[in-house]
Amino acid sequence: MASKPWGGRFGEKTDRRVEEFSESISFDRRLFEHDIRGSTAHAEMLALVGLISADECRQIVRGLSEIRAEIESGAFPFTLEREDIHMHIEAALIDRLGDVGRKLHTARSRNDQVATDVKLWARDAIDRVDARAETLQRAFVAAADRHRDLILPGYTHLQRAQPVLAAHYFLAFVEKLARDRDRLADCRKRLNVLPLGAAALAGTTLPIDRDHVAKALGFDGVTANSLDTSSDRDFALESAFVLTMIAEHLSGWAEEWVIWSTQEFSFLKLPDALCTGSSIMPQKKNPDVLELIRGRTARVVGSLTTLLILIKGLPLAYNRDLQEDKEPLFDAFDTVEACLDLAAVVVDGATLRADRIAARLDEGFLDATTLMEYLIKQGVPQRTGHEIVGHLVGLCESRGCRLADLPAEEFARAHPKLDAGVIGTLGVANAVKAFRSYGSTAPAEVEKQLGRWKVLLGSIEEVRP
Numbered sequence: 001m002a003s004k005p006w007g008g009r010f011g012e013k014t015d016r017r018v019e020e021f022s023e024s025i026s027f028d029r030r031l032f033e034h035d036i037r038g039s040t041a042h043a044e045m046l047a048l049v050g051l052i053s054a055d056e057c058r059q060i061v062r063g064l065s066e067i068r069a070e071i072e073s074g075a076f077p078f079t080l081e082r083e084d085i086h087m088h089i090e091a092a093l094i095d096r097l098g099d100v101g102r103k104l105h106t107a108r109s110r111n112d113q114v115a116t117d118v119k120l121w122a123r124d125a126i127d128r129v130d131a132r133a134e135t136l137q138r139a140f141v142a143a144a145d146r147h148r149d150l151i152l153p154g155y156t157h158l159q160r161a162q163p164v165l166a167a168h169y170f171l172a173f174v175e176k177l178a179r180d181r182d183r184l185a186d187c188r189k190r191l192n193v194l195p196l197g198a199a200a201l202a203g204t205t206l207p208i209d210r211d212h213v214a215k216a217l218g219f220d221g222v223t224a225n226s227l228d229t230s231s232d233r234d235f236a237l238e239s240a241f242v243l244t245m246i247a248e249h250l251s252g253w254a255e256e257w258v259i260w261s262t263q264e265f266s267f268l269k270l271p272d273a274l275c276t277g278s279s280i281m282p283q284k285k286n287p288d289v290l291e292l293i294r295g296r297t298a299r300v301v302g303s304l305t306t307l308l309i310l311i312k313g314l315p316l317a318y319n320r321d322l323q324e325d326k327e328p329l330f331d332a333f334d335t336v337e338a339c340l341d342l343a344a345v346v347v348d349g350a351t352l353r354a355d356r357i358a359a360r361l362d363e364g365f366l367d368a369t370t371l372m373e374y375l376i377k378q379g380v381p382q383r384t385g386h387e388i389v390g391h392l393v394g395l396c397e398s399r400g401c402r403l404a405d406l407p408a409e410e411f412a413r414a415h416p417k418l419d420a421g422v423i424g425t426l427g428v429a430n431a432v433k434a435f436r437s438y439g440s441t442a443p444a445e446v447e448k449q450l451g452r453w454k455v456l457l458g459s460i461e462e463v464r465p
């Protein structure tokens with residue numbers, strides 16, 4: 001039954017049900033470009049070390065490039081019998097070249113081949129996600145710039161806490177994405193070691209040159225243990241985790257903006273073009289894009305979970321279970337890429353409703369902590385200051401007024417250090433200006449951070465002395 005490349009020892013044709021059950025061509029065909037890149041480098045190395053002739057190498061390389069063109073054109077025939085992308089491409093090469101094509105798989109197994117292909121694919125995908133994350137960072141920096149003077153209520157527990165500059169708010173997401181991009185780079189670095197040459201699990205007796213292949217494919221080096229290599233999918237799990245973190249970050253932002261776009265909050269206006277309506281309620285304008293970004297996080301978490309459970313308990317070295325790594329990995333990348341794209345569109349298109357935000361900024365005692373810190377600066381112990389201001393807030397609540405509305409006598413009665421200087425700390429605008437610490441929402445600090453990000457993202461030239 002030599003129609004299968006492994007058919008030599010088989011006396012029966014593969015059961016159709018087994019073929020249908022075990023195929024991966026329906027999803028691993030998207031590795032074709034990377035498979036051909038890997039095979040081309042492999043063939044060139046085989047010629048270099050004398051396992052095939054220079055002419056055979058030329059034929060193989062040309063054949064592979066024709067196959068690539070055929071797949072790209074949509075004319076390439078895919079069939080279940082050929083199981084996966086690796087066997088499709090090799091069989092097509094043999095169809096073209098006969099015995100010369102039968103030499104390509106020298107010193108190679110599908111086990112190191114598939115690991116190489118998936119790494120090459122994931123490396124490209126990491127670069128795509130990184131570029132999109134950077135685009136989203138730029139969108140947040142631009143939004144920070146657009147809302148330079150706007151003050152927002154900052155929340156903890158979704159309860160009004162302290163005032164923050166809108167620019168500070170937007171830069172928070174730039175920082176989260178920066179950590180995500182760091183993780184991507186780190187994952188890419190660990191991934192970027194060539195598996196090819198591990199062969200099935202033990203290496204090969206043939207005189208291959210793995211470093212040559214590594215260089216040709218842009219890997220930083222070669223893996224050092226063939227058993228480990230044949231079984232290793234750490235890179236798939238790591239990238240799925242990094243993607244999950246990105247999705248988690250986006251989901252928190254999306255949730256916040258869903259809330260902000262409600263009638264109750266009215267902080268945010270989304271363009272009509274980015275919203276959808278209701279089939280029954282004519283007045284509705286729904287933030288579906290934000291909801292879907294939030295919802296798709298579930299898919300990414302699901303992919304990571306699938307991968308974690310997939311490799312659990314697998315003995316060395318390659319096991320067919322590993323074929324199941326591709327769909328969750330592809331889906332995690334596809335989902336996060338799409339979410340990052342749309343997130344940037346939403347950030348670019350959305351406007352904070354400065355009037356509505358400002359109108360209610362005096363609610364919620366956003367200046368209470370500043371007042372407490374004023375007392376600390378006058379030498380009052382923190383716990384005492386906390387208690388005094390807490391008492392004043394209670395008084396305001398019972399009178400239905402702001403801290404700034406209390407008469408001077410009330411302050412003086414609360415504590416002798418609460419003198420005329422208090423006035424300069426009350427009110428949200430004063431409270432924001434009072435911040436000092438590095439990383440705080442102090443206007444000067446935020447300005448510095450905004451400038452730093454513009455330089456880092458290349459939006460403005462670095463100012464050199």
Ligand code: ARG
Pocket residue numbers: 024028084110111114318320322323324
């Ligand atoms: N389609 C397989 C996968 O994705 C390729 C490796 C198959 N190796 C094997 N020994 N059957 O994992």
